Amino acid sequence: AIISRLHTHDMEKMGALAKRMPWTAAACLIGCLAISAIPPLNGFISEWYTWQSLFSLSRVEAVALQLAGPIAMVMLAVTGGLAVMCFVKMYGITFCGAPRSTHAEEAQEVPNTMIVAMLLLAALCVLIALSASWLAPKIMHIAHAFTNTPPVTVASGIALVPGTFHTQVTPSLLLLLLLAMPLLPGLYWLWCRSRRAAFRRTGDAWACGYGWENAMAPSGNGVMQPLRVVFSALFRLRQQLDPTLRLNKGLAHVTARAQSTEPFWDERVIRPIVSATQRLAKEIQHLQSGDFRLYCLYVVAALVVLLIAIAV
Template identity: 30%
Template structure:
């Protein structure tokens, strides 16, 4: 047994202890402190375990737990270690943040039980080395997160969201189980090691790919399987939303990589797998960001951005699949590294964004962006940290989001011509969609930051907001620092990520990454492309400092005055651009996609030219819900109605059904 796996198991047990602690600690204060402390410890351990696993290599272990004939197999390989690191690096700050965030909460017990169980589930999935253990922890993760979504179950909205979430999570679980069943049929064993060795026919490989793709895709929120995501994330407590969006979606990505790359292997890939993943990624990225732009509920907006970022990760994975299939392992490794880099980046900045949204919610009591504004003056720390996350998610240098999107672009740009015309076009097209999604994300975060933190307060609650406590500030500062570090020093971090393609693709970027020292990021070689974030940052600091120093001789102060606004003296807070007006141009340009329902009412009682009041309302619904989910729901109800009368028959009918089923089964299987 090596250090890494011991640390990982210690992290799991810490989460288990945290789940059991509320049974002994009854005081809310004690529960809160216990939860934060134990989860922080668990996160720290998971982080260290991940880094150790990536550097030293992991180990496999059989635990004397589980079913008598099937003990639990756990294993920490490079892939698992990387996701351990992802989980740990967000869990630690979220745990610290929770200490402050849950301060006013009096009924903590259910949260204090299920949040650690949720974490345990995610860690377990990452560590598991057989299908049974995997599914066990997977379901633990799904079910415990259901209880977290419905934490405030007195609201109807939360119960509804929880129901949709549970339904789709179970559908996903069923599909994943189906995928494992296919692999089991080929291997004859639930152990992953047996599945790796087994050969599988192309047809069944495709079946397993599709089942896994739809199963994990549902959990990751890939369009059009994302219906649960924008419902569940907003209603959960913010620290839980941060974990759900930051890590749980990534665990689904982990599962997808585990099944496709590891259990089946790149040899089984077919060209259309990569094309499908690429198409799903592009459409998720675009749909996610377009829907996000039309939201005015801050957390719902962030939830849609998770869909977008999952799309970006899938673009990287799809490129990697295509390149691996057509025999370009180096470029496939680059695509995989880009996807994984974006995975940890998204965990960090999305976690930070949800924590920031939680801080705003905590201090104003609302999630509605239309009643915020000017919070930068009252919550300066939150604003600054939130801005870091906004810059990161908008893929702007020198932060981390840019590095991973840049790597994805490089993969697409360096991809040689593959296959027919369709493939030739889909790679650049998806790169263009990635560019569009990135730029629209920047648009969206100008809107978020501008409407929430800048300008004037749009309501009383926003005007009387207050800064959050130090726990929450520290919780938000940690991922912000990581965002900057991962953006500045990718060359030091990529060799760690590189262990994963070494394991899965037997290809490594190590030579080209290290070729020019820590300053230069050169994914293929320096003639292809290079980027140096430290020089960009230092250059900007020097130039900016110089400009500031030159232009600021002593005695030249800034005169403060009322705002100018083209000389218009009567400007009030309601005349500002708000979330709805900011996205109006896009609503009009993409009217065909949004199909907005607009309502305009002008009351004129005095004169036909004098408007007394103008009422404007616009609603943009989710197309997938309208055209996919609702018809399926209606169909289900219709079929149920058709079968309704069968319920009313007596016991004899039921017995007859049982009897016929037995006869049928006998006839078929004997």
């Protein structure tokens, strides 16, 4: 729908489409929430069962599975966090902010047939979650028939039950709670609306004294910059050979040989100690310099160790 109106795949040329394509924005928002496993949509139900199955690995007798459970939990948590960041970027850059191109400024809603198709898929995301207590046992019977394993209780009434664990979740109740959460703030906003209207003025967005430009809006590259810093090693897909570095090292080696020889104690004792100390300090400097990637690695490593200790 978006590509048909803007004629581009470049997210940096979109923006402010929620005002111009409201139905598309609503359907896309539901899809983003579902794929990010936000309750009470279908993505949350499937991920909740996945988490419960990983927790159940702590009760099996195989030590390998007990150790694999915490590692899989960390991987699933990282994957979920990356998915949330990805779709926050996708929806925010595409539908919010200011338009970044002429096509975005002139965009219009798609035809009704496309709107119906998108809303149908969004409705399925909600209906599958609300009917999970009925669908989950059906899927369990199919899995039992294919794998020939003992059946597992996955639902009890309208509640979802992860086998023998003493936990459960009710999607319909979650939906009611989520709908009721904005009720009190909404009533407060309606009560204060008339009182604040007399003191409200509409003007341009504040840009620290500069005139506002659409280019000042957050970009997709800016939103994902923290991830690009953390996973910068994965983006090094190509290494280029620079012969000047090797030539410089060769010349430095030749000139070092041409220099006068130091006394025995300086050459054999003091210099190796100084060199080893400098190398060690250079390595330790990475721990002290405040590298965000190392801090994330510490947290993940500590979490893995704690989960393995609990599982064992």
